[in-house]
Amino acid sequence: MNTQNSVIEEMFANGTHYGYSKSRRHPTTSSYIFATKNGVDIINIEKTAELFEKAIAKVEELAQAGKTILFVGTKAEARQQIIETALSLNMPYVSERWVGGTLTNFPEIKKRITKLLDLRDQKEKGGLDKYTKKERLLIDREMDDMTKNFQGLTGITKTPDAMFVIDPKKEHIAVTEAHKMNLPVISVMNTDCNVKHSQFPIIANDASISSITFFLTQIKNAYNKGSMGEKK
Secondary structure (H helix, E strand, O other): OHHHHHHHHHHHHOOOOEEEEHHHOOHHHHHHEEEEEOOEEEEOHHHHHHHHHHHHHHHHHHHHOOOOEEEEOOOHHHHHHHHHHHHHHOOOEEOOOOOOOOOOOHHHHHHHHHHHHHHHHHHHOOOOOOOOHHHHHHHHHHHHHHHHHHHHHOOOOOOOOEEEEEOOOOOHHHHHHHHHOOOOEEEEEOOOOOHHHOOEEEEOOOOOHHHHHHHHHHHHHHHHHHHOOOOO
């Protein structure tokens, strides 16, 4: 109980309880609302803490089994934190734009990633010098586009085992693909999201850097704990 109280205090300090305006509220989040002040929903973080505990347990379980989690967050407030968390865990990520088919058509996506890596290798070894200046400029532009879309996926050889998402409403295409591939989805979602779209929803502020950073830090710690075979 003391541990949960500590988590709740941290959540409060990081502003995780701020929802959106009542007019934006999705009906499935109603039971997680503590109050509405000045038209803005305040999230019941005691209930959020219970949800978060289940999400943490799932992350530790995935870690103990050596599973791969794909981190997705393309909104400006989440982008840098998503990258840093994924890199620290040596996990794949998408922080710029979700390319349709990233999961459902992974073999094709993998071909494009392989092409990017091949072009990088050729450029490094001078293999692109045979092309004209205009051709090299076009190749560089293609590489820039592919880097933007696939940089966080260059290390994966197969589809991931789970997905962690910041704001599943914004990342609805990614979440839909995860469902089609039967991947569990863990997500931080605000009051405008459909709770049913994630197996492990965390109802909380998904629009502030402090809130997002708090949850990602806890998820990172949980994965590291699980990967060392520790028990809760």
